[in-house]
Structure formats: structure tokens, C-alpha cells
Amino acid sequence: MKRAKSTTKRKKTFYQKRKICRFCTDSSNEIFYRDFNTLKHFVTDRGKIIPRRISGNCAKHQRHVTRAIKRARVVSIMPFVSSTQ
Amino acid sequence: MRIYELCLILHSDTTEEQQDQMFQSIADIIGQHSGSVLKTEKWGKKNFKFVIKKQSKGHYCFLVFEAATAALKAIERNIMYNESILRYNFIRLEKFVAPPVEPVCTETQTEVETKVETEVETKAEAEAEAKVDTEAENVTKTESVDVEQAPATQE
Numbered sequence: 001m002k003r004a005k006s007t008t009k010r011k012k013t014f015y016q017k018r019k020i021c022r023f024c025t026d027s028s029n030e031i032f033y034r035d036f037n038t039l040k041h042f043v044t045d046r047g048k049i050i051p052r053r054i055s056g057n058c059a060k061h062q063r064h065v066t067r068a069i070k071r072a073r074v075v076s077i078m079p080f081v082s083s084t085q
Numbered sequence: 086m087r088i089y090e091l092c093l094i095l096h097s098d099t100t101e102e103q104q105d106q107m108f109q110s111i112a113d114i115i116g117q118h119s120g121s122v123l124k125t126e127k128w129g130k131k132n133f134k135f136v137i138k139k140q141s142k143g144h145y146c147f148l149v150f151e152a153a154t155a156a157l158k159a160i161e162r163n164i165m166y167n168e169s170i171l172r173y174n175f176i177r178l179e180k181f182v183a184p185p186v187e188p189v190c191t192e193t194q195t196e197v198e199t200k201v202e203t204e205v206e207t208k209a210e211a212e213a214e215a216k217v218d219t220e221a222e223n224v225t226k227t228e229s230v231d232v233e234q235a236p237a238t239q240e
Contacts, residue, residue, distance in 0.1 A: 033176070034147075046165035075092045075145075075174050 019056025023064075031064040033071035039078060043069065047079040086120070088151050088181050091160065094137065094142060094172040095144040097130055102131055103169070104146055113161050120152025137171045151179060 020071055024027050029038065042050050042057070042065050052062040072078035091111070095104060104127065112122045126144035137143065150156075157175055164173050 071174075071176060073134075075094060075172060076133040076135055076137055082134070 004024060021056060021058040021061055023061040024058055031061065031068050032075060033068040035068075036072070036077055038071055039065065043078065044081075045082070047082045086151055086153055088123070088149065088178045089157065090149070090172045090178055092172075092176070093146040093164075093170055094133075095146060096169045097140065097142040097144065099144055100167050104144060107170075108146070108148065110163065112150075113159055115150050115152050115155045115156055115164060118152050118156035118159065120142070120150055122148065122150045124149040131147050140171055141172050149178070151181075202212060205234040 007048065015023075023031065031038065041054050044050060049066055055062070055065075057065060067077055073080050093107070095107070108125055115122055123145075126147040126149075130142055131145050133141055134141060161173075161175075164170055168192075
């Protein structure tokens with residue numbers, strides 16, 4: 001027997017709070033490749049760059065952050081991979 | 086003419102004098118190419134996040150300068166075969182802003198911060214306790230009122 005349509009077509013509603021880019025809201029936050037303390041928030045424990053949909057950055061600032069992290073990796077301020085932790 | 090930043094990672098054995106000499110020699114090259122040094126910065130000895138040339142520590146030195154592109158090649162030629170330089174990296178800056186952060190913090194600063202924090206905490210705690218006391222009194226009052234009213238409604 002087929003189930004009634006009313007039970008199968010149940011709408012799933014997700015209400016997710018829209019994250020706000022922290023660099024857009026506060027212009028005093030600057031992205032600079034030497035600044036480890038701000039960049040560390042956008043990297044996982046393993047040293048991977050956190051995607052925009054999770055970090056909540058806008059497209060522009062995510063670009064700046066990734067560039068800064070990659071520059072910091074070259075001069076060993078940020079890790080490429082961190083196996084410890 | 087563009088603004089560049091040179092990051093130098095020097096061997097951990099290099100002394101302050103050697104670092105100054107290095108800065109001086111690079112500044113001379115920049116001067117020859119009609120550029121100018123805007124800022125120099127030393128971070129001191131710092132641990133690497135990964136091993137560079139079998140070293141785990143090194144001196145970080147930064148040099149912000151304004152020069153034509155020809156100067157970069159000249160500097161690189163000078164730097165390349167220097168064994169005390171573990172790594173170097175040129176970065177073009179869009180504009181020169183004094184970079185804010187230095188990771189080295191002295192002991193005195195940290196002590197002062199901790200003191201301030203403890204003072205703030207003690208104040209906050211005292212306030213919180215006072216609030217809790219007043220709230221508790223209010224709650225007891227309201228409850229007693231409820232108890233008195235409750236039987237009246239049932240009847």
C-alpha cells in the first residue's frame with residue numbers, strides 16, 4: 001500500500017542564523033599574513049583552511065584570509081599540516 | 086616604484102650585529118636602485134611551525150622598502166647563496182600600513198593584565214552575589230503571595 005501523500009510530503013524547515021563577516025562589521029580587524037592570532041581562527045586543528053560557509057566570511061574577505069594563510073605558510077608562521085594536537 | 090616587504094629567516098646562531106649588517110647591505114642595494122627603506126622589524130628568535138633546512142628555530146627579520154623591480158633581482162642575487170639565511174620571501178604591498186602585531190610579549194605586560202583581570206572578576210562576583218540576594222528575596226515574597234491566593238481560586 002502506498003502511503004498517503006500528506007505524510008511523505010513533509011516540509012523540512014531549517015532555520016540557520018546567518019553568520020556575519022567579522023571583517024565587514026569591524027573595519028579595525030585587518031588581515032595580514034604575519035598576524036597569527038587572527039589567522040588561527042580560520043584554520044582547523046590539522047591546519048586546513050576553513051571554508052566560507054563555516055567561517056562566515058564574505059567572499060572578498062575569505063579571499064584575503066586564504067591568501068594571508070598561504071603566505072604565512074611559506075615563512076613557517078602557519079603550518080601546512082600539523083599532525084600533533 | 087612599488088612597495089615590497091622582504092621576510093628573512095636567519096639561522097638561530099646569527100647575532101644582532103650580523104643581522105644589522107644584513108639589513109645594511111640590503112639597504113645599500115636598495116639605495117643603488119634609487120629606492121628607500123621604509124621600515125625594518127625584528128621579531129627575535131621564534132619557533133617554526135615546520136622544519137626548515139633541518140632547523141626548528143630562527144630569527145625573523147622584516148624589511149619594508151620602496152624600489153623598482155630591478156632592485157629585487159639584485160637583492161635576491163645577494164641573498165641567495167648566503168648560508169645563514171634559511172628562507173626569504175618577497176611580498177608586494179598595496180599600501181604601506183604599519184603592521185600592528187608583534188608576537189613577543191614581555192613578562193611585565195602579562196602580569197599587569199592578569200592583575201587587572203582578577204580585579205574585574207572580583208568586582209563582577211561581588212555584584213552578582215548582591216543581585217542574587219535581592220532576587221531571592223523577591224522570589225520568596227512572590228511565592229508567599231501565590232500560596233495565599235491559590236486556595237481562594239480553588240474555592
